[in-house]
Amino acid sequence: MRVAILAHEKFPDRAKTALGVLRYADYDAVAVLDRETAGQRVNDFVPDVQDAPIYESMADLETDEVDALLIGIAPIGGGFEESWRADVRTALENGCDVISGLHYFLADDEEFAELAAENDCELRDVRKPSDDLTVSQGIADEVDAEVILTVGTDCSVGKMTVSMELARDAREAGYDAAVIPTGQTGIMIEGWGNPIDRVVSDFTAGAVEEMILEKGDEHDYLFVEGQGSIVHPAYSAVTCGILHGSMADKLVLCHDAGREAIHGYESFPLPDLSTYIDLYENLAAPVADSDVVAGALNTSSLEDDAAREAVDAYVDAIDVPATDVVRFDSETVLDALL
Amino acid sequence: MRVAILAHEKFPDRAKTALGVLRYADYDAVAVLDRETAGQRVNDFVPDVQDAPIYESMADLETDEVDALLIGIAPIGGGFEESWRADVRTALENGCDVISGLHYFLADDEEFAELAAENDCELRDVRKPSDDLTVSQGIADEVDAEVILTVGTDCSVGKMTVSMELARDAREAGYDAAVIPTGQTGIMIEGWGNPIDRVVSDFTAGAVEEMILEKGDEHDYLFVEGQGSIVHPAYSAVTCGILHGSMADKLVLCHDAGREAIHGYESFPLPDLSTYIDLYENLAAPVADSDVVAGALNTSSLEDDAAREAVDAYVDAIDVPATDVVRFDSETVLDALL
Numbered sequence: 246m247r248v249a250i251l252a253h254e255k256f257p258d259r260a261k262t263a264l265g266v267l268r269y270a271d272y273d274a275v276a277v278l279d280r281e282t283a284g285q286r287v288n289d290f291v292p293d294v295q296d297a298p299i300y301e302s303m304a305d306l307e308t309d310e311v312d313a314l315l316i317g318i319a320p321i322g323g324g325f326e327e328s329w330r331a332d333v334r335t336a337l338e339n340g341c342d343v344i345s346g347l348h349y350f351l352a353d354d355e356e357f358a359e360l361a362a363e364n365d366c367e368l369r370d371v372r373k374p375s376d377d378l379t380v381s382q383g384i385a386d387e388v389d390a391e392v393i394l395t396v397g398t399d400c401s402v403g404k405m406t407v408s409m410e411l412a413r414d415a416r417e418a419g420y421d422a423a424v425i426p427t428g429q430t431g432i433m434i435e436g437w438g439n440p441i442d443r444v445v446s447d448f449t450a451g452a453v454e455e456m457i458l459e460k461g462d463e464h465d466y467l468f469v470e471g472q473g474s475i476v477h478p479a480y481s482a483v484t485c486g487i488l489h490g491s492m493a494d495k496l497v498l499c500h501d502a503g504r505e506a507i508h509g510y511e512s513f514p515l516p517d518l519s520t521y522i523d524l525y526e527n528l529a530a531p532v533a534d535s536d537v538v539a540g541a542l543n544t545s546s547l548e549d550d551a552a553r554e555a556v557d558a559y560v561d562a563i564d565v566p567a568t569d570v571v572r573f574d575s576e577t578v579l580d581a582l583l
Numbered sequence: 584m585r586v587a588i589l590a591h592e593k594f595p596d597r598a599k600t601a602l603g604v605l606r607y608a609d610y611d612a613v614a615v616l617d618r619e620t621a622g623q624r625v626n627d628f629v630p631d632v633q634d635a636p637i638y639e640s641m642a643d644l645e646t647d648e649v650d651a652l653l654i655g656i657a658p659i660g661g662g663f664e665e666s667w668r669a670d671v672r673t674a675l676e677n678g679c680d681v682i683s684g685l686h687y688f689l690a691d692d693e694e695f696a697e698l699a700a701e702n703d704c705e706l707r708d709v710r711k712p713s714d715d716l717t718v719s720q721g722i723a724d725e726v727d728a729e730v731i732l733t734v735g736t737d738c739s740v741g742k743m744t745v746s747m748e749l750a751r752d753a754r755e756a757g758y759d760a761a762v763i764p765t766g767q768t769g770i771m772i773e774g775w776g777n778p779i780d781r782v783v784s785d786f787t788a789g790a791v792e793e794m795i796l797e798k799g800d801e802h803d804y805l806f807v808e809g810q811g812s813i814v815h816p817a818y819s820a821v822t823c824g825i826l827h828g829s830m831a832d833k834l835v836l837c838h839d840a841g842r843e844a845i846h847g848y849e850s851f852p853l854p855d856l857s858t859y860i861d862l863y864e865n866l867a868a869p870v871a872d873s874d875v876v877a878g879a880l881n882t883s884s885l886e887d888d889a890a891r892e893a894v895d896a897y898v899d900a901i902d903v904p905a906t907d908v909v910r911f912d913s914e915t916v917l918d919a920l921l
Contacts, residue, residue: 380817380818381816381817382816382817382848383816383817383845383848383850383851441784442783442784442785443783443784443785444783444784445780445781445782445783445784446779446780446781446782446783446784446786446787446820446821446824447780447781447817447818447820447821448784449784449820449821450816450817450818450819450820451817475823475866476827476866476869476870477827478719478720478721478788478827478828478830478870479718479719479720479721479785479788479789479827479828480718480785480788481788481823481824481826481827481870482784482785482787482788482820482821482823482824482827483784483785483787483820484823485813485819485820485822485823485824486784486819486820486823488819489814489815489816489817489819489820490816490817492816507721510720510721512721513721513869513870515869516868516869520865520869523865524865524866527858527861527862527865528813528814528862528866530854531814531851531853531854531858532814532816532819532851
């Protein structure tokens with residue numbers, strides 16, 4: 246699918262979803278829309294992702310050049326910026342689908358709904374949970390695939406990135422691996438998935454199970470994108486539901502080097518790494534034998550030497566193979582997983 | 584508040600909500616509506632709850648005799664039975680509020696919404712989560728009250744009943760205790776509360792915290808109604824969110840005598856009781872010091888002698904005071920909690 250990625254005035258530094266899509270998605274990115282950096286190219290700013298020209302608006306693209314417009318940024322609060330309306334309108338008039346992870350559902354916008362109907366296009370609000378979700382049956386372990394779940398010491402430690410990197414590296418090494426996306430950006434990258442943090446709480450595990458049952462006999466390995474942390478004061482419910490719903494065979498413990506307290510909840514210090522391993526494994530045990538067999542450390546805040554030292558210390562602390570999968574080679578970690 | 588309780592064709596055995604309300608709520612029950620048992624009284628069937636006459640319909644009550652109609656039964660699926668419509672209509676025409684825990688929201692019913700507006704009455708759908716819920720701040724422990732949470736080895740082991748019984752016994756012993764209701768029947772009994780299993784998964788802990796913050800400085804003890812079980816393949820997310828959101832000081836481990844596997848998920852045997860204690864305490868620890876200090880055993884399936892033996896064995900297994908709070912005196916358990 247050929248996509249244009251809307252990132253007005255925020256590319257590249259404040260366009261996390263756009264960058265995730267350029268880095269990991271299979272889409273053919275035909276353009277980024279950013280009226281501030283228009284005229285330049287993606288690789289002028291970020292060298293190691295898919296390149297594309299940057300345009301001012303959808304009107305700069307040929308009508309038959311693109312299949313979908315993807316909203317690659319989100320203002321605080323997840324609202325729709327009226328300055329984007331012309332681009333969405335043009336996309337729909339040209340027969341393009343529009344993919345959005347905003348809290349504001351495009352399908353509920355009267356003008357967009359009408360245009361989509363007229364032009365036979367789809368408005369895909371990936372943050373809107375499907376209506377047919379229900380409770381887990383406790384059968385995710387019946388699929389053929391080995392299920393690998395990324396679990397974290399906190400939010401924003403890199404679980405989505407680790408899932409994407411490991412699945413990609415596994416595929417490059419010849420394995421049949423897929424990602425089970427559970428969050429907004431993951432869903433945009435993969436083009437499908439349930440936004441687990443938005444489903445009815447009773448359906449948390451069920452919404453993960455449903456995805457594993459759907460894909461589990463088509464692949465040899467599923468990398469499930471984890472969310473939150475099992476000791477997070479606010480988000481642990483989502484983490485727990487994913488842990489039990491996925492019935493994972495193997496866990497990858499993700500951590501951000503130097504993080505000492507729960508992000509945004511600084512009065513809660515992170516427990517020891519060994520405590521996390523015990524908690525995840527012991528909590529999973531009555532439902533599935535899920536062992537922490539590898540680790541992933543986010544060292545993006547460190548220089549090269551310090552990063553290498555931090556990885557070594559992390560391996561010592563958790564006593565399983567680990568690396569920074571973005572910065573270094575992931576071979577030892579993949580060896581432990583596949 | 585004076586209520587009539589609708590329980591057509593299901594009183595008493597299949598009217599769990601009606602019975603819970605008659606047993607625990609502060610409402611003045613002026614009537615039960617059941618066209619099958621009309622003419623008899625509640626105490627003809629159930630001796631140890633609030634008595635009330637059983638009528639055929641709302642039309643049998645004086646208009647100024649009642650303040651609210653409460654739907655005390657639920658068909659499978661939680662739909663609205665059209666055979667109840669006349670009663671709801673009469674109630675609204677007489678100026679009564681209507682309280683319902685059905686999945687079908689009465690406020691979305693055009694006729695009821697119009698009648699409620701005309702007669703200045705409220706349609707209270709307790710299963711509809713409030714729109715202003717949000718994520719937990721991790722501050723439930725800042726309230727003055729001691730927070731006591733019932734946790735379970737499974738669903739349907741009696742957590743709601745234990746919360747209600749202990750709060751009532753505490754009040755009768757002179758303590759200032761209140762219940763924090765988290766499920767449909769608990770909310771009907773208390774007349775307020777968040778249906779935790781229906782909230783957006785990200786708000787699970789926050790919806791509990793919000794209630795504790797609201798009531799926590801008004802009472803000395805809060806008994807939080809727990810849900811599910813921390814090892815339930817489908818519902819553990821809700822349990823985990825309540826555990827962390829409540830930041831409970833003390834936990835009461837609830838179990839059903841003889842239960843050996845997860846109800847409805849029979850391939851999952853219940854772990855040892857000591858495993859539950861470790862899991863609940865260790866999972867809570869990074870967020871709050873929550874210790875299992877008492878137990879509650881549901882012995883309703885056993886004869887008296889066997890029940891006493893089962894309680895003794897339960898006390899031995901969990902190594903804290905325990906009893907069947909419905910069948911026996913709760914003094915030793917209250918001593919451990921208050």
